[in-house]
Amino acid sequence: MSQGVMIIAEQRDGDIRKISYELISEGRRLADSSGQELTAVLLGSNIKDKAAKLGNYGADKVIVADDPRLGTYTTDAYVSVIAQIVKSNDPAILLLGASTQGKDLAARISARLGVGMAQDCIQFSIEHGRLNAVRPIYAGKAYASVTYSDNYPHMATARPNVMAINTPDESRTAQVIEASFILDDGDIKTKVVDAIKDKSGKVDLTEADKIVSGGRGMKGPEGYGILEELAELIGATVGASRSAVDAGWRPHSDQVGQTGKVVSPNLYIACGISGAIQHLAGMSTSKIIVAINKDPDAPIFQKADYGVVDDLFNVIPAMNKEIKKIL
Amino acid sequence: MNIIVCLKQVPDTESQIKIAPDGKSIVTDDIKWVMNPYDEFGVEEALRIKEKFGGEVTVVGLGPKRVAESIRTALAMGADKGILISDTALDGSDSLAIATALAAAIKGLSYDLIFTGQRGVDDDNGIVGTALAEMLNIPNISVVEKVEISGDGKSVKAHRPVEGQTLVIEASLPALITAQKGLNEPRYASLPGIMKAKKKPLEEKTLAALGLDPGNFGEGARKLRIVKLTPPPQRKEGKIVAGDTPEQKAAELVKLLHEEAKIL
16 A cells, blocks of 8 residues: 655756755645655765755654765756666655756656646645645646546646745764665667856746846846846846747746746746736746836736836836845 | 647636636636737747758647637647647547647657646646646646757756756757746747638647547546636725825835834
8 A cells, every 4th residue: 555755856067956856845734744754865976975854844754865966967867767666665655846857857767657746836735645735737727626536646747835844853864775676778778978157147037036027117238237137136047038039138048927937936026027928827836926017007017916007118127226224 | 850749728817717606616807818828838839940950840739629729820820730629529628638638639649749838827826737648657847937949859858946946957859848938938929821721731639539538527526626616705895004205105015014023
């Protein structure tokens, strides 16, 4: 009988990523609500000494797969090792992060195990031994509550920045177990040959705590200077609407919306964005939304917690001055 | 180089989504159905590779009969032939069932590369492409914005943006790639292209024709079940920041974010 909650932690270059703590914290809540154990799985190279810390956030056990071939994520190696760990531990619930890595990994593992998987969830609960999840669909124009058949584990990925992180408790430690697995070099058919760092060095939009986004109202690429300054002051990442991206003012990677990135920062400042439905879909799970727009009828104001009806080219420089005063 | 592109239809992204009286599906009456935008990038990329290396582009669509229109669009853009997997037993299938049907249709074909969209902009699952690669036992590279085929046509290098960096991933062919925005600008079908497309082969297949048991598909066979759909939660009403000048409004906004929202 499948038992226990398992989460797949994520590391890059040996550093545990924030999504891992979000998963452990949410996994802990689910495990407590159903009287089960929480196991975290950590893959990497020379990663073993990082495992104990996962206990501070609530993991009872940490299964570590330490192998030079697991230092950098490849779909093939990770799917193979995790599928083996899942089969030998038989958890009831398996959670991953809805990061670029987690979404790829979860999709392929679910196919290998032949179990249902809910991508990019924002809420979980356990009812009668079944995982229930809530996930935005149509980029948030509707929410779907989903549950699973009797095939275990019930798999899901959790949207980054949504699950609250537990306060770490240094006195709480996890039992660390080394995984046994077989990994054939021949099974690894993809190879990471290069990793090109983003020039901006900024936190990715999907993981950002604050976002300053500009739309058609920015009038051109040069208009973004004041947004860059605001972002720099408050530690935000700059985003853009589809019309700004389609006009070539900003790169595709900056696009927020249904055909871009779906984001949920603590603060989203929309500047010169009218609020087309496909843009609203991508940012409506943000905690606080600020809209700055000349047009008082712009749909973005329907979603905004704070609206400023005025010319952004006057408001934002004045904001930047005010922010400098309080910092 | 033979390339397969998988496609589906989705509601146009400008569509309002209304929940149907059954509480589990959406009202489709006023929906304009379009080719999933991410699949369109796949079609375009396949055509560009074909133009360079030769070979054939086959489009495999799945869904109701109307999906034939989108396959015709891909044929008009320049693809060579189409297959439509259509069967009422497929209605309400989950991602794994869809991938199973696609895999059955593709297994017998000769291919070096498969493109799917990185996700459908309807259910936002992003599972089918990757699951299809698993079922065909070939490598996948997900969410790709640049594709380079080696000169000998035996391997591919794909650029995959992840948080804070772009990974360059190499795989031997055959492989499956899921397309991300930025990969290319899809072309419009030309008038001669549209005329030619009418004569290109488009074969329709049922589950039985693919050797599959219809009982393993549809709503009843779902491993992930929809309990209900709800509209997104209402946000509490916001406030319009007061002030006579932009400077006053800016000062008031910063004060509210600092003292009331405590976010700055």
